[in-house]
Amino acid sequence: MTRLTRLSAATLAAALTVHCGTAAARTLIQNKGSDTLVNVAQAWAENYQKVSPNVAVAVSGGGSGTGIAAMINGTVDIANASRQMKSKELKLAKIRGQDPLEYIVGYDALAVYIHKNNPAESLSVTQLAEIYGEGGEAKKWTDIGITVPGCKRQKIIMVSRQNNSGTYAYFRKAVLGPRRDYKLGTHDMHGSKDVVDLVEKTPCAIGYSGLAYATEHIKMACISKKRGEACAIPSVESASDRSYPIARPLFMYTNGEPKGEIKNYLDWIRSEEGQCIILKKGYAPARAVSCN
Numbered sequence: 001m002t003r004l005t006r007l008s009a010a011t012l013a014a015a016l017t018v019h020c021g022t023a024a025a026r027t028l029i030q031n032k033g034s035d036t037l038v039n040v041a042q043a044w045a046e047n048y049q050k051v052s053p054n055v056a057v058a059v060s061g062g063g064s065g066t067g068i069a070a071m072i073n074g075t076v077d078i079a080n081a082s083r084q085m086k087s088k089e090l091k092l093a094k095i096r097g098q099d100p101l102e103y104i105v106g107y108d109a110l111a112v113y114i115h116k117n118n119p120a121e122s123l124s125v126t127q128l129a130e131i132y133g134e135g136g137e138a139k140k141w142t143d144i145g146i147t148v149p150g151c152k153r154q155k156i157i158m159v160s161r162q163n164n165s166g167t168y169a170y171f172r173k174a175v176l177g178p179r180r181d182y183k184l185g186t187h188d189m190h191g192s193k194d195v196v197d198l199v200e201k202t203p204c205a206i207g208y209s210g211l212a213y214a215t216e217h218i219k220m221a222c223i224s225k226k227r228g229e230a231c232a233i234p235s236v237e238s239a240s241d242r243s244y245p246i247a248r249p250l251f252m253y254t255n256g257e258p259k260g261e262i263k264n265y266l267d268w269i270r271s272e273e274g275q276c277i278i279l280k281k282g283y284a285p286a287r288a289v290s291c292n
Contacts, residue, residue: 027261029057033067033080034166035191036210040281055261064166077262079253082166099256107284109211109234110246112221113199118148122222122231133176150203159195159207160186170248171208212282239284
């Protein structure tokens with residue numbers, strides 16, 4: 001049902017290691033996609049070398065859309081995504097002879113970051129939609145009853161991700177709604193860390209990014225569904241029990257049922273050892289685990 005990894009002549013040469021005149025086959029797994037998952041994916045790849053030294057996992061980011069496109073084109077073995085594949089992507093995959101199979105490998109609380117001097121303690125999804133959504137009335141912090149020290153004219157600086165990001169797509173769907181787009185004028189950042197870095201340096205700013213990118217120099221808002229309702233702080237626990245309103249699953253996709261070393265690698269990622277790694281990186285595991 002799935003394809004075997006097709007290696008070019010150059011890749012085959014790189015995948016062979018020679019010791020004392022004998023060649024030992026080394027499997028190369030190409031893994032690409034979500035910037036939310038890239039640090040975890042790199043940690044998985046590095047730790048798996050100890051488990052299976054003859055398997056090398058090449059990890060790169062670029063966004064969920066980039067990874068999914070590469071999977072559709074048959075140039076990666078595993079695509080990482082912080083959103084589900086779209087119907088048009090699934091249709092294109094079928095046209096290209098691919099059969100995408102989805103795996104949930106963890107959960108993330110999509111944090112809303114504000115400057116450490118911002119006095120806001122909580123924000124609602126409704127308020128976020130008015131800040132980020134097309135036609136939204138919240139253009140200044142004072143429009144939602146907040147005055148931010150050091151923010152000239154109180155104009156809200158909206159920090160977002162680029163449109164091939166799964167984080168961008170998930171936030172639009174979960175916060176703005178399926179038929180609403182972003183306002184013009186957002187600062188679209190290439191990576192999750194870039195979002196946090198800009199908000200940290202900009203009193204007027206607000207941004208969204210994966211929970212694992214939080215630092216002690218920035219503030220995470222407590223989020224409620226509607227203004228006046230109880231809010232939840234983004235955390236591993238609130239992502240696991242879905243009490244956080246913007247919690248989301250994290251995915252890996254393969255072309256059909258994986259076999260051989262690709263299957264072994266995915267099985268290990270979903271094992272206790274692999275799931276403890278994603279927990280240590282600040283995300284919620286896909287299932288209950290007991291970690292040292």
